[in-house]
Amino acid sequence: MSRTDRIVVLSGAGLSAESGLGTFRDVAGLWTRYDLNEVATPEGFARNPNLVHDFYNARRANMAAAAPNAAHAALARLSTRPGVTLVTQNVDDMLERAGARNVIHMHGELSGALCAACTTRWPAPPVMAPDDPCPACGVSATRPDVVWFGEMPYRMDEIETVLSRADLFVSIGTSGTVYPAAGFMELAREAGARTLELNLEASGGHFDEVREGPASETVPVWVAEILGT
Template structure:
């Protein structure tokens, strides 16, 4: 019987992009600090004030477009290229820094800033640099374009695919995530239930640190390349 091919499933959060200049929810002085989450990251907020929401995501889109992949993103791309098994990257981030760093087939469970979604017909297309309430869908012509972002209260994308990968993982790694937002916060328990080893790589212990078999703490641009180098040698 052929041996089971090793599979590493990696979940990344805002902490891996922070050193590229993209702020997290909790950063003081950043874009998120200037707005209440319910105003810019919920369907209800968009219904109340679509102009505010579009302006917020236009600013995030510009910021993300200017950001460069850091050593942590690049290290994970190298792991994908050289690991003898399969490496699946699932990200909670809506930037494309994994792709800029060379990663392939990244699963964006919360959508992407570069995408637009029609709230009327669910058509998707590349977002222009700036969107506004009058932006129309190229498929239905309805003026109901919104960022292709999963907001609070909405179901993340690709959950069945992610769950299938977790069931096959030999190693589950969470990088730069606070482990406070479900369903992603439940991935470590799911992976453990299927027999995977679990590793947390974070600036400091998360709320679920005790659910991981092992840990590496410190800046992602240091800890992730060190871990990848050790794994590949």
Template structure:
């Protein structure tokens, strides 16, 4: 049976009003990675880190799925083979568009994690500095997101899917963050057809067999239409 593996990045949520990271006015132009997105930053200034993720949580809650999210949900529902959706995003726009079983390799803004015992629970809209874990009661609650220097979630499962892929698509990704930037190489090793859908070319564009550029809300629905038409014609 054919299997489609899709990787999405910040570019798919940009048209929903969520900031990307490396654009001129992106998140990293206003916040240093070293200050808000590393374990060392949390140890040094947990209040700043919590405030950063509280802001991102509020913004994600206000955002709405766009036509690209909805198109991928439609693909997952209508495609006769397997569709695996892996996202680098920590928002829940894929789920709100109707996609199920999304693999959040970088965690989720809606989640809280105890840095001491590993317990996970639903995060409040505003996480307080020194918030206690409901399991061990230690004041070590943090956002359940993967910071720089940490290992992304579910990597063994993702690599298993890539090894079985017949089609791999990367949507709205910069190709600058590993291991996700290397997924196209893994898919090509499995003889999958590869396509990149992006506003502009990425750092790994040359590795793809097919390139489609333009706004995600235009090119992703068109790609899904083509894919479903090819499989039913």
């Protein structure tokens, strides 16, 4: 059994930046026009649901106009290999549109809607509004199915399980400094996994190996090495 039989990949905003989907740090991006406390917290949604829906409607339109890049396509190829788990902090659908299988969206998905009253989930329309009724209970408590600051990320038990069995942990396009994702490398390392960072610039984490550069360049090269192509 090779030491790369079980691979866990964590991806962040840097994976989709080259597709035109902004990061928190973009100087002139969508995020800079909004106060995150007002559009990415339960409290902000309670205060002004119209503002929050406007923000996510804009992000959904941005996503619809974007296309997967070479890094997404490479990870989609990798996802067909047995033992590979893709975990992403991104709420876009670029990995799925590139053909990736079984992606774990720990922060939810822009393409989903969630009823805050009964927790029913359904596909989000392009434009959502506060008075949209839940298709299950009829209550107007519709929100984007994304994880806001102060909320628990999705599928954490599943993520921790695959990390505890990993042979290789790879962090792509994320600083990995915010918990719980900040602890993923240590969980994998405790399991005996090697660790690799692919990022525009090194995050300063204690990875066994760091490769710097745009995701569209570094990720396809690494995937080709793993797949032997």
